[in-house]
Amino acid sequence: MAPAEPVGAPPAVKRDIEDKKASQQQIDPYNVAGEVDEHGNVKAIDYDRLIHEFGVQPLTEEHLRRFEAVTGKKAHRLMRRKLFFSHRDFDKILDAYEQHGTFMLYTGRGPSSGSMHLGHTVPFLFTKELQEMFDVPLVIMMTDDEKYLHTRNKNEGHQKAGVAPEDFLDFAHENIKDIVALGFDPKKTFIYTDYEYLGGHFYRNTSEFESLVTFNQAAGAFGFGNSTNIGLIAYGAKQCVAAFPSSYPDLFGLKDYRGPDYHPEAKRRHKSLASIPTLIPCAIDQEPYFRILRDRCERMTDPHPKTSLILSKFLTALPGPGGKMSASDPNSAIFMSDTPGQIKNKINKHAFSGGRESLEEHRKLGGNPDVDVAYTYLSYFLDDDEELEELAKRYRSGELLTGEMKQRCIAELQKFVTEFQERRKKVTDEVMREYMRPRKLEFGGNPSPKQSKGPANGAGEASNGGSGDGEKAARDDGRGTKGERKAAKMAEKKAQKLSQRPKGAEEGADGT
Numbered sequence: 001m002a003p004a005e006p007v008g009a010p011p012a013v014k015r016d017i018e019d020k021k022a023s024q025q026q027i028d029p030y031n032v033a034g035e036v037d038e039h040g041n042v043k044a045i046d047y048d049r050l051i052h053e054f055g056v057q058p059l060t061e062e063h064l065r066r067f068e069a070v071t072g073k074k075a076h077r078l079m080r081r082k083l084f085f086s087h088r089d090f091d092k093i094l095d096a097y098e099q100h101g102t103f104m105l106y107t108g109r110g111p112s113s114g115s116m117h118l119g120h121t122v123p124f125l126f127t128k129e130l131q132e133m134f135d136v137p138l139v140i141m142m143t144d145d146e147k148y149l150h151t152r153n154k155n156e157g158h159q160k161a162g163v164a165p166e167d168f169l170d171f172a173h174e175n176i177k178d179i180v181a182l183g184f185d186p187k188k189t190f191i192y193t194d195y196e197y198l199g200g201h202f203y204r205n206t207s208e209f210e211s212l213v214t215f216n217q218a219a220g221a222f223g224f225g226n227s228t229n230i231g232l233i234a235y236g237a238k239q240c241v242a243a244f245p246s247s248y249p250d251l252f253g254l255k256d257y258r259g260p261d262y263h264p265e266a267k268r269r270h271k272s273l274a275s276i277p278t279l280i281p282c283a284i285d286q287e288p289y290f291r292i293l294r295d296r297c298e299r300m301t302d303p304h305p306k307t308s309l310i311l312s313k314f315l316t317a318l319p320g321p322g323g324k325m326s327a328s329d330p331n332s333a334i335f336m337s338d339t340p341g342q343i344k345n346k347i348n349k350h351a352f353s354g355g356r357e358s359l360e361e362h363r364k365l366g367g368n369p370d371v372d373v374a375y376t377y378l379s380y381f382l383d384d385d386e387e388l389e390e391l392a393k394r395y396r397s398g399e400l401l402t403g404e405m406k407q408r409c410i411a412e413l414q415k416f417v418t419e420f421q422e423r424r425k426k427v428t429d430e431v432m433r434e435y436m437r438p439r440k441l442e443f444g445g446n447p448s449p450k451q452s453k454g455p456a457n458g459a460g461e462a463s464n465g466g467s468g469d470g471e472k473a474a475r476d477d478g479r480g481t482k483g484e485r486k487a488a489k490m491a492e493k494k495a496q497k498l499s500q501r502p503k504g505a506e507e508g509a510d511g512t
Contacts, residue, residue: 027285032324054287056086070094071133078126081379089308093279102445103277104245108141111171116178117333119315119325124182127281135444138189141242144168145194149231169195176432181424187442191435200256201269205241212296221288240293243307246273250438274302284311316376320352340414347410355402366398374409381412
């Protein structure tokens with residue numbers, strides 16, 4: 001088996017930056033930086049501290065055993081090696097799958113360049129395996145609008161060449177092709193860009209969610225100030241309601257309220273979809289969005305169950321600690337468009353080493369694989385637990401040298417990236433658009449749930465709408481059944497009461 005201890009980032013390394021000032025660790029959707037001490041040393045990201053500060057729970061061996069019992073399959077290597085290391089209500093998703101048979105997966109990508117890097121693939125590879133294990137629908141959101149708003153905000157409101165909304169839409173399309181090349185099943189996967197998809201029930205959910213978040217709450221969660229543009233301040237509502245299955249009725253065989261048809265029976269959102277739970281695999285820096293979301297799920301007109309999260313560490317940048325791979329720094333990352341020669345050069349020249357200063361010292365004292373970037377990358381991409389453990393053992397004993405560890409890493413990454421590039425060549429615009437087409441997804445879920453399946457598999461409201469089944473049938477004017485209208489009124493009264501509660505009564509610390 002692989003080492004039980006998590007694979008961490010390297011220890012503090014002195015940066016050659018004279019003006020580096022001491023600062024605290026900062027992790028949020030717009031900043032990922034380790035602590036800097038008074039001497040300019042950049043420290044590794046403290047994930048135990050993040051668990052405490054964000055109020056999330058560690059992913060334990062008990063969770064892995066439960067996962068394997070429910071799925072009948074071995075936990076993914078990223079879970080076994082504690083690279084997905086924390087969660088919110090992961091156990092409840094397992095309960096829902098076991099009892100009712102399905103849930104929705106949701107993740108996303110902010111397209112900041114035309115090519116993803118190695119770090120971007122990590123949550124997608126993990127999500128793909130979850131989808132295959134559970135046989136559930138997946139939604140992938142491309143936040144092209146948010147990347148534009150953030151970039152313009154960084155540029156103090158100035159519009160620079162190459163970073164207009166149309167450019168980020170182009171980045172999104174290229175990134176979607178990258179994601180498709182990772183091998184997602186088109187029958188159960190829907191991918192969209194915000195610029196192209198927003199509308200219908202999605203926008204209805206967005207509008208309602210916006211009414212539940214104040215400026216102070218958004219500023220506290222994301223670090224916004226008085227100079228932040230209003231688009232960025234409001235954006236978070238979109239990323240939050242993207243986790244609601246009710247934002248995507250087409251995927252579950254129900255009608256959406258969009259042109260040119262504007263189906264009367266779809267004028268109101270489908271309450272049945274609000275009962276479907278969602279699991280979000282993502283990096284820990286995205287957690288503030290979903291802390292805001294979880295506090296408001298039950299305050300929607302159609303209350304939703306609190307969204308579950310499973311959270312990953314960052315794939316360490318090539319130079320070492322205190323950050324993640326960045327699309328803006330070519331020497332910090334291995335890009336999915338890199339050639340075998342570029343991968344070899346980047347690992348050999350830029351990957352931080354856990355080896356000793358001299359060959360003699362390394363042979364005598366051994367290296368430290370837990371701080372070695374090449375070994376860290378192998379822990380993400382090498383599937384063989386026994387080989388990974390053997391590499392660590394030989395490195396610690398001094399038998400395996402730094403150059404040899406790097407060579408093993410280079411070979412594994414070259415293989416992964418080259419195979420990806422071969423698949424990527426086959427992803428045409430037509431293939432991409434099939435993933436982006438709103439349509440009913442095909443998924444089976446748990447073949448033997450303890451309770452009968454409901455609307456999540458296309459039954460319920462989708463099959464009885466307008467069928468003349470008395471109380472079970474939806475009205476032609478889109479007002480829903482009598483029971484749904486009664487429940488909506490009760491939910492509305494509940495939401496009004498909740499909206500009057502004292503400020504600051506939020507889950508976790510969101511800065512209110």
